[in-house]
């Protein structure tokens with residue numbers, strides 16, 4: 001057994017772990033990084049990047065088939081599903097060097113390609129290495145949750161870890177789970193010429209604002225995706241190429257391939273947390289506001305911390321750890337300004353409170369400002385008029401924003417900035433946006449917040465009349 005000592009030991013080389021390792025090593029700390037599987041973790045290999053690349057293939061096919069609205073003949077797209085997967089892997093390969101072992105070794109990080117498990121509160125074993133660390137950061141991420149549904153163990157199925165390697169085009173893809181991952185995959189596949197049925201036990205996109213989610217769901221249905229809601233799976237049967245999903249309400253859905261997308265589970269099984277006195281919760285590792293576990297020398301960040309599971313959250317957590325572990329500065333993780341987006345077409349994005357949450361929290365002091373894409377000149381030019389932005393405002397400051405429509409994931413950035421810095425609606429309204437941009441929607445919704453105050457206010461009208469009478 002080789003014994004090693006370090007300032008910071010990072011377990012897991014995904015979005016969170018890599019950010020901590022890069023930051024800490026470049027600031028002079030001695031860092032060891034463990035990775036049992038692929039450098040880059042879920043986001044690069046099985047998550048954000050491959051899914052967005054496949055969505056891009058679907059979008060290209062869709063534009064070919066719907067070009068005539070722009071004066072260009074519609075073409076039935078010639079889809080090569082395997083080549084679309086080549087594109088996905090080429091995109092991964094282009095980004096991979098940023099997360100590579102060589103790059104991190106260049107920063108001075110010692111990278112060990114082994115799974116780690118605690119043997120004591122400050123020691124971790126990885127292969128034949130025994131590592132003692134002043135601080136440990138657990139960034140082991142999450143994996144697809146595959147519930148023990150009756151019959152599932154007898155039937156071949158895919159998850160986000162295997163679907164991007166599938167090269168034969170599914171004739172009919174059944175997707176169990178109508179969350180963001182299920183919906184993104186559903187639209188990508190229908191656009192690539194597959195039949196798609198989504199089977200969801202409750203409401204599809206149920207964590208989002210229902211009014212905004214319904215615009216996405218209607219669009220997917222209009223493209224041909226069958227979305228079955230309130231359809232709890234009772235039994236799965238069949239074989240490769242012919243799968244059947246029976247639901248509790250007596251329906252049977254038949255397809256050629258099955259994708260499981262029902263949720264995520266934290267990667268904690270291999271860590272032997274009890275050896276380090278680290279408690280777990282129902283969704284992951286128990287952490288306090290500063291992401292410390294019940295062992296004060298150990299932090300947990302990203303998906304394994306069991307909160308919002310996004311790459312940008314893991315990166316945000318990494319910044320908190322660097323402040324706290326390297327500089328001993330107090331630093332707390334907040335969630336109120338964390339956005340998320342679902343990259344369907346139209347996109348769906350949220351930051352802060354939804355309308356229902358804001359109403360519950362603030363009652364009658366809540367004002368909701370809205371603006372539709374159908375009044376945005378750029379959206380009209382590009383025939384992307386579906387959708388809206390609504391901003392929840394309390395005493396002149398935004399407490400949440402919901403956007404559904406073209407580039408919603410880009411537009412939400414401004415509201416993340418506003419919530420992070422407690423900006424006022426007046427500051428957003430004072431911004432000048434270039435015309436014609438989709439981004440003008442942000443300014444226009446702030447304008448929509450102020451216009452009733454200006455245009456329906458009798459005092460304002462009296463002042464204007466008075467001034468007009470007296471100026472030469």
Ligand SMILES: Cc1cc2nc3c(=O)[nH]c(=O)nc-3n(C[C@H](O)[C@H](O)[C@H](O)COP(=O)(O)OP(=O)(O)OC[C@H]3O[C@@H](n4cnc5c(N)ncnc54)[C@H](O)[C@@H]3O)c2cc1C
Pocket residue numbers: 011012013014015016017034035036037038039040041042043044046047048049051114115116117139140141142160181267270271301302303304309310311312313314343
């Ligand atoms: C299909 C899909 C699409 C997604 N799309 C988006 C998106 O568009 N935007 C977004 O923000 N998020 C998206 N996500 C979520 C995003 O991928 C995760 O939130 C992010 O990867 C979490 O980062 P992490 O560092 O916590 O964990 P990960 O990136 O999962 O990294 C954890 C790493 O730890 C390693 N590991 C685990 N246990 C051990 C151990 N004991 N020892 C050593 N190594 C270990 C794993 O092998 C893995 O490489 C998507 C997820 C999926 C599944």
